[in-house]
Amino acid sequence: MIEYNKRNIRTWSLLGPSGAHGTAVMELAETNPDVLILTADLCFFSGLERFKTAYPDKLYNVGIAEQNMIGVAAGLAKEGFIPFANTYASFCASRCADQVRVNMAYMGLPIKLIGLTAGYGAGVLGATHVSIEDISLMRALPNITVISPADCTEIIKAILAAAETSDPTYIRLTGPMNMPIVYKEDYNFAIGKAVTIQKGYDVAIIATGSMVAQAQKAAKLLEADGVKCSVINMHTIKPIDSDAILEANENHKLLVTAEEHNVIGGLYGAVAEVLCKEGVHKPVLSIGINDFFAHAGSYSYQLDISELTAESMKKKILSAIN
């Protein structure tokens, strides 16, 4: 039984997204006999070291063969198992995209796909291992639930929640080891229901993944400038919580979307789609990666040059509101 106490929450944040993934699937191994894990030679990288020792018969390593991994997962899913497969987020959406499309989107098989190091998580490895487009690509496929957890605690909750559904699901993991903690204590997580982290009626920052913590920091900086912000954690990009977006539109002067993802087709696109149906809506400022591949570098370097830091957010919001 997972305990959401202070020490555990801190441990998971220290472990980072992969470690949180490892923690969650250990729990599933104990509670859900149909869950099986697949990896494409990323057992250690994806936090499965303990899982491998404890449950070697529930782990399939297909080697560096992502397309085969998804196909094998599909075969297992069709036969009644719940497979969780993982690889770099960039490969989830590109390398094995056809298998994702046919097996998850078209056939609706209950495959749970974990996208490691989404955004700039593997930034030191350069653009081939970075993923700035996965939300956009996954969103455009029917039937796939797309989740982008805000911190390591939420990663665990998202994985556990995904195991309970029969929906094909993609969970993108953003953030570094020692990932900022958004949720200091237990809370209610439900797929498709955005969480309002704080309320303030000038600006609504609708953020996802790693940008939720940045949004919290930015909100604090903005308060010093007399600007009050709501921070809304849109952890589920699809199906998106339209009600939360429309409510934010009602109650604030400016909407902001924030994502460690391309400004094209990700959270911004999803939010804009909801708002445009309304005809009239508040101005929307999009904060994300401006459609370019950054040079390889540390996570913080890449956030910096992509203007995804709290400081940068603050500047942009002040500019937009004035």
Add this chain to the structure above:
Amino acid sequence: MTNLEKYNNAFIETFEITEDQLVGLKYQDIEAWDSVGHMGLVAALEDTFDIMMDTDDIIDFSSYEKGKEILSKEDYGVKF
């Protein structure tokens, strides 16, 4: 409880070991002190001493003795 007792307890609780195993214990000496266990230990120590450890210190924390050395630093000011 003294700081030393608190420090020892963090190890004992996190790794489910006994006091006599502490001296000379190093990272990866026992199964429990793997990369996951390491973070659990850090979280326990942070909680116990109400501190936040620096990433570099977390990485350098390679043994029971080294840990004491690190926590004694001015940044954390734990007196053993």
Add this chain to the structure above:
Amino acid sequence: MTEIELITKYEDAAKRIRRHIIDMTYNTGKTGAHLGGSLSIVELLAGLYAGEIRYHADDPNWEGRDRVILSKGHAAMALYPAMVEAGIINEAELSTFKQDGSKLGGHPSLNGLPGIEFASGSLGQGLSLGVGVCLAMKRKGNQDSRAFVFLGDGECDEGSVWEAAASASHYGLSNLVVVVDMNGIQYDGYTTEVMDMAPFEKKWQDFGWNTISIDGHNIEQILEAFSQRGEKPIAILAHTVKGKGVSFMENNWRFHNAALSKEQYEQAVGELEADK
């Protein structure tokens, strides 16, 4: 049934399947259908569906069934009449082939037709599905069922086929059978000219598979091949003729996907009738 009677039974089934394929194609009018690669696997499917396959027609999800995965999904037109032989679907359904809203699409899909394990059509994916299914069956303690994955020879250009082949051997999938329809022709021409994968049989062996090379139109050899079981996964390399059974279609790449005129239809039917 004696062996002769069994072989006759399956050969008769093959004739019926072949005739259905021609009728189904003609019914699509100008749309046309994948004739070549459907006609080449008729005997192979007859051998399975007219009696060899483990299946309960009244319980399509019976755990003890054999799983058939038509990775070369464009040959669905051969699969459907073969399924009629096994009593899985009704003969009447065949007339809906490729009609708007029909359950019998140009490629198999999961839209309500019993007996279809997976939607297919994007080539190179079916063997991975077979690997997953075989792993699952072993997990469930199912020692009897097998998965039969039908691949095209052109399809084996796809790297994903070889990822799956390597893993099948690695996992020791003794319950996995691949049938490669080696009709020697892909969309753009002879496989040897488009992308030569020789030595083909050796590749499967080098990937750890047992191989059985047969005449894909000889029922006796087909049945013999299907009866083989061993420790390793088995690749049945069936040497076939694309468009088999109709003279102007045999080995003719133009009939990979084609419509039939009234004259062509009548000529084809005439040839099949004469062969009865």
